[in-house]
Amino acid sequence: MTTGSPAAAHDADAPVDVVCLGESMVTFVPTRPGRLADVPAFARTIGGAESNVACALAAAGHRTRWVSRVGADGFGDHLIEAIGSYGVDVRAVRRDPERPTGVYFRTADDRAADGHEVLYYRAGSAASAMAPANVPRRDLWAGRILHLSGITAALSEDCLALMSDLMARPSPDHRPSPSRSAAPLLGGPGRPLVSFDVNHRPGLWRDAVGPRVLLELARGADLVFVGEDEAEAAWGLRGADAIRAALPEPEVLVVKRGAAGATVFAREDGAAGAMGAGCHAPSPRVDVVAPVGAGDAFAAGFLSATLRGLAVRDRIRHGHLMAAAVLTVPGDLTQPPARAHADRLVALDDTAWGRLRLGPGWTGDDQEVRTR
Template identity: 50%
Template sequence: MAEQAASTPAVVCLGESMAVLLPDRPGPLDAVGAFHPAVGGAESNVACALAALGVPTAWISRVGADGFGRRLVAEVAAHGVDVSAVAVDPHRPTGVYLKETGGSAHPHDLGGGRSRLHYYRRGSAASALSPALLDDPAAARLLDGARLLHLTGITPALSADCLALVRALLADRRPGRSVSFDLNWRPALWHGLDHHLLTDLLDAADLLLLGADEAEAAFGIGDPAALRRRFPGPATLVVKDSGHAVTALDRDGRAVAEPALAVDVVEPTGAGDAFAAGYLSGTLRGLDQRQRLRLGHLAAACALTSPGDQGRLPAPAAVAALLAASPADWARTRVGPDGIVSPVLTAPSTVPGTP
């Protein structure tokens, strides 16, 4: 769909992204005056965040031959993401979702700091993703050259063809390319489907990321050690306990836990994708396990203090200082919409900043 990039990205993120309609005010949908368009989706969020972190990244998907599809591809490309293998489906539409945010006095309000997403994606262009993608020259070029392929549990639930594609990608193991898989549990998508299918997909990844709460909902297990036993396949399992700590457990039994930063939350959507991007970036950079977790926390905190799905990290010097902070100074760091305040920073570091 877009002009082919000159070099091969290090990361490929594959999956559906959609047009988003954002409300002009907090409150239930029946109390909103108007909506304005944006774009969103787990895989493209991760791709955009990785690009902002300086990691050359591509996003592979399908969109409809419509205005929402054109906007979606253009906005992802504007973040520096390679969209050369995004296909246009002339028969199916681009998926859409509406965001509902809390914070009004309406009796049906969700509550301050909370949000809910309403999806309209059945029969979307991305649901037609299939193993035929592997024969597409643009997609094959990106997949052949990537050091990392990032998938989520959303894609295999979209259709039987999408499930077949994810299985084919996980079976196509290549030297020098690892696979990360974020659970991204969507109960409505998996309703009526066999959860054992998802278990097998997750266990086939090299790096598995999941939230303790979503793992509890999907599999009845939220404890990191128990999840490590449930999923013995991945070399590393990362369990996110929202707002508290994240634990990385290697196959050899090593476990590292790192507490989350104190954050003045503006909007929670997109924080999990930002964490994934930060952690993956740290992995590709060869950071140690604790610094990978910290970079994930920092990216998530910046997303939590942004009104949209995307946040921006502060300047590289501030990031380096935070990654090297003592446990006490890390615990005394706070991230808010006006910046980051920490004992390791000589002045509050403004967010957004230079990625």
């Protein structure tokens, strides 16, 4: 994908659309399938839910900032340079001289496949030391949206304290304006709209409190993303309606249903309004190359459309298209479709949308989009 110089691209005083807080790690992916014990070589890439969202949004033309901590080591250099090359503002990333940058190894197959292996080397990482005292609020409150995920809360007690502090629910007078408004507004004086992707990762939690903590954090957010499958695994909730009943607080709740699409609940009249009926939009058919990174890409597409003040159905469809762009390439990140190209597809009627079939190369303006 085409990248530029982040130092030249960012004006320190210019407004930011989305700030993303979280750990990114150097990722080592096998050069061929097989057990980690048998793979002879690995390719280096980057991984991090929040930085993935920041990169995808920057590639889509939005001003984004990544806030984190990395080690004062070569892997930290690589992360800052790689993420910055997408056009993300990385000046708020702090270097820790005493703790290393996190790394992880994974097998080359689908994360849901039998035998899939992931080895994290992130205990005691620089990012795990993030805390309310060392992450300046001015860096986080600088955008229209602050995007967070449940992964950060699982890294350490300090990270959980930071997340709890950021997601403390403000007074009713400082809640965001209705989600159906033309554009998202601040949640209160100096407080952005808080977006939270649950991202339940059972292996990261040191005890059984993870699901309860994630539910409490989600209740403090303005916009929540959660997979239908992870809601059942974490909270025993089945179906979008049950998830909304357990999470009435967020103005917008996005329930991701994989290949079945997504359902979004939006509060009708702000904090005092009733919960609106769910708006469902199916996913287009996708010829999947690699099933990784789709959740982060979906969040980026939905947030991009939210920043543009689009209707709820169109926000969902933009999320699906951004996810399809990633699903049709080998890695977690790719160049998204041009905005005009995506808008043309989003504007299709339900019948034409249902016939879409997206395969490798579909994001190019000169590519013919297939129908079933």
